[in-house]
Amino acid sequence: SKHPDPFHTLREVEILDAKIREKLCFLDKVEPHATIAEIKNLFTKTHPQWYPARQSLRLDPKGKSLKDEDVLQKLPVGTTATLYFRDLGAQISWVTVFLTEYAGPLFIYLLFYFRVPFIYGHKYDFTSSRHTVVHLACICHSFHYVKRLLETLFVHRFSHGTMPLRNIFKNCTYYWGFAAWMAYYINHPLYTPPTYGAQQVKLALAIFVICQLGNFSIHMALRDLRPAGSKTRKIPYPTKNPFTWLFLLVSCPNYTYEVGSWIGFAIMTQCLPVALFSLVGFTQMTIWAKGKHRSYLKEFRDYPPLRMPIIPFLL
Amino acid sequence: MGIVPSSVVLTSFQVMSRVFLIWAVTHSVKEVQSEDSVLLFVIAWTITEIIRYSFYTFSLLNHLPYLIKWARYTLFIVLYPMGVSGELLTIYAALPFVRQAGLYSISLPNKYNFSFDYHAFLILIMISYIPIFPQLYFHMIHQRRKILSHTEEHKKFE
Numbered sequence: 001s002k003h004p005d006p007f008h009t010l011r012e013v014e015i016l017d018a019k020i021r022e023k024l025c026f027l028d029k030v031e032p033h034a035t036i037a038e039i040k041n042l043f044t045k046t047h048p049q050w051y052p053a054r055q056s057l058r059l060d061p062k063g064k065s066l067k068d069e070d071v072l073q074k075l076p077v078g079t080t081a082t083l084y085f086r087d088l089g090a091q092i093s094w095v096t097v098f099l100t101e102y103a104g105p106l107f108i109y110l111l112f113y114f115r116v117p118f119i120y121g122h123k124y125d126f127t128s129s130r131h132t133v134v135h136l137a138c139i140c141h142s143f144h145y146v147k148r149l150l151e152t153l154f155v156h157r158f159s160h161g162t163m164p165l166r167n168i169f170k171n172c173t174y175y176w177g178f179a180a181w182m183a184y185y186i187n188h189p190l191y192t193p194p195t196y197g198a199q200q201v202k203l204a205l206a207i208f209v210i211c212q213l214g215n216f217s218i219h220m221a222l223r224d225l226r227p228a229g230s231k232t233r234k235i236p237y238p239t240k241n242p243f244t245w246l247f248l249l250v251s252c253p254n255y256t257y258e259v260g261s262w263i264g265f266a267i268m269t270q271c272l273p274v275a276l277f278s279l280v281g282f283t284q285m286t287i288w289a290k291g292k293h294r295s296y297l298k299e300f301r302d303y304p305p306l307r308m309p310i311i312p313f314l315l
Numbered sequence: 316m317g318i319v320p321s322s323v324v325l326t327s328f329q330v331m332s333r334v335f336l337i338w339a340v341t342h343s344v345k346e347v348q349s350e351d352s353v354l355l356f357v358i359a360w361t362i363t364e365i366i367r368y369s370f371y372t373f374s375l376l377n378h379l380p381y382l383i384k385w386a387r388y389t390l391f392i393v394l395y396p397m398g399v400s401g402e403l404l405t406i407y408a409a410l411p412f413v414r415q416a417g418l419y420s421i422s423l424p425n426k427y428n429f430s431f432d433y434h435a436f437l438i439l440i441m442i443s444y445i446p447i448f449p450q451l452y453f454h455m456i457h458q459r460r461k462i463l464s465h466t467e468e469h470k471k472f473e
Contacts, residue, residue, distance in 0.1 A: 190424040272429035 011072060011079055015043055018061040018084040032073035036066045039083070053091040053162040057083045091162035098152040101171045105179030106145040112183035113138045124189045131193045133201050137186050137269050140208055141179075144261065147212065155219050157226050178277045186269050194270040207264030214257035217243035222254070235300050248304075249312035251293040255285040256310055286310050319371050325451075333360065336402055340437075343418060344409040352408060356401025359394045366390060388459040395455070399448055406437050413437060 011032050015025040025046050030039070040052035056065040059075065061084040072081060113134075117125045129135065185191065194200040221244045225234050238245045246253035262278035289309035296303050308315060341353055370387045373379040412418070419433040 185423075185428040185430070188423060188428070191428055192424050192426055195426060270426070270428060272427040 009079060011081060013039055013042075013072070013081045013083060015057070015083050015085050016061075018058065018086045021061075024085060030072065032071075034072045035068060036070045036072075037068035039072070040068070043085070050085075050087060051091075054088045056086040056088050058086070060084065088164065090165035092165045092168055093162050094158045094160060095152060097163060097168045097171060098156075099149060100168060101175045102145050102148045102152065104172055104176040106142055106149070108176055108179045109138065109141050109145075109183040112180070112187040115187065115189075119184070120189055127189070129187060129189075129191065131191065133193050133268060134186060134191060136201065136205065137265070140205070140265060140268070141183075144212065144265075147216065151216070151219055155223050157223055157228070178273070178280075182269075182271060182273045182277060185271050185273055192270070194268070200270070201268055204264045204266075204268035208261050208268065209264075211257040211260035211264060214243040214246065215254050215261065217241045218246070218254040218257060221247075233299065235296065235303060246312075247307075249307060250289075251296055251307050251309050252285075252289040255289050256312075259285060259310075286315060319374070335440075336405065339419075340406055340409050344412045346412050347405055347409045350405060350408050352401045352404030354401070356398045356405065359398035359401060363391065363394050363398070385463065388455070388463055391455050395452055399444060403441055403444060406441055410434060410437060 009032070010028070011030045011034075013025075013027040013030050014023060015027075016023055025043050027039070027042050030042075036057055037052065040055045040057065043055060043057075044051055052068075058065055059077070059082075063084075065086075066075070066083070075081065112119060115124050115127055194204075221239055221241070222236060224239075225236055226232060236247050238247045243257075244253070246256060250256050259278065259282045262274070262281060266274040266278050286309070293307070293309035336356065341347055347353065366383065366386045370379070370383050373383055413420075414434045419431070421429065421431050423430050
């Protein structure tokens with residue numbers, strides 16, 4: 001028979017509601033090397049309406065959520081662990097949200113491009129614009145969202161599986177709303193092509209294509225940083241691909257390239273709503289980039305000091 | 316800035332909506348300035364602000380008469396709907412003049428491929444009162460219950 005080993009005694013876990021401190025669940029005979037993910041699964045058995053994705057378990061009612069990978073015996077708890085539970089609300093997978101929010105603009109823009117009835121006057125139904133730039137814009141916009149959909153399916157590695165359900169309504173309103181607003185003007189029978197003509201369109205197209213390639217290169221580089229199924233975080237560095245050299249100057253070059261793409265699109269179409277969409281997107285991405293930059297600085301002592309969050313040397 | 320404990324978001328929203336009513340509606344559409352609805356919201360806002368700033372001042376001086384606290388959390392019940400009615404009626408009165416003059420509106424075609432219909436925008440603003448007003452109103456009612464009953468409890472222990 002085995003020696004009685006204190007580190008292998010079975011543990012007890014009690015789960016209390018973080019707000020009202022009511023005892024929700026008591027688990028006994030829990031393996032000390034059980035992970036939080038396994039405990040969440042056990043909790044779901046007694047409360048099936050709270051599936052693991054919507055559980056937030058913490059050591060302190062007001063503290064940070066424990067991670068799924070955390071192991072019970074490594075936590076600062078005794079043989080009976082007290083965990084506090086908060087309901088995160090209905091959850092939806094990131095993949096579902098991304099696919100929905102990107103498929104919308106792809107489809108909606110085309111409705112305007114083909115001048116489907118009831119958008120413009122009836123005499124314009126199913127007519128085609130006589131401006132080359134309008135056709136080019138449709139190709140660029142569609143390419144952009146097809147790229148995003150494919151990246152969601154095949155490239156991105158998400159560290160969180162889910163997000164709150166209400167986000168899908170908020171996000172889709174934003175993406176679909178702006179797509180409709182931009183598409184309305186670009187495909188309008190009274191659309192005015194850019195002031196500087198073909199020169200302006202060519203320059204803008206070049207900016208757009210370069211930034212799309214850049215953005216894709218960064219997504220691939222980030223994917224390669226993290227092996228499948230792992231949640232490890234590492235500092236991203238430039239690779240042989242010149243588009244990734246922007247990592248020397250910014251923490252989130254994917255956002256830098258994304259803003260660049262939309263600026264290109266705005267110049268190409270010379271459409272104010274596109275410029276406004278770029279501005280709003282830039283604001284949001286700057287907030288995200290600053291957050292990411294701060295996490296990097298906190299986590300890695302040797303983080304390259306030259307890097308800024310999103311705009312080299314400036315922001 | 317932390318001087319008074321109000322939410323920055325809620326307060327900015329209120330300031331913005333007030334500036335909008337004064338500048339973008341009442342000042343911009345001269346024909347509306349003689350309407351009774353303007354008097355209605357100006358009176359509502361004036362009384363509200365006199366009470367509110369007295370409340371803040373006395374609070375900061377740590378000498379808040381119960382009457383002021385009561386007034387702040389009770390008179391809104393009448394003043395708020397009064398103000399909202401004045402605002403909505405004013406915007407509504409401005410509509411025909413906005414449409415006639417094409418005020419603040421731009422139509423296609425133009426160099427920046429943009430259009431804006433101020434008339435439609437004002438109608439959207441009016442519609443937005445429907446979800447927003449009840450939320451703010453019931454928030455104040457909730458605050459009232461919390462703050463005025465709290466004082467009662469304190470009084471009991473004195």
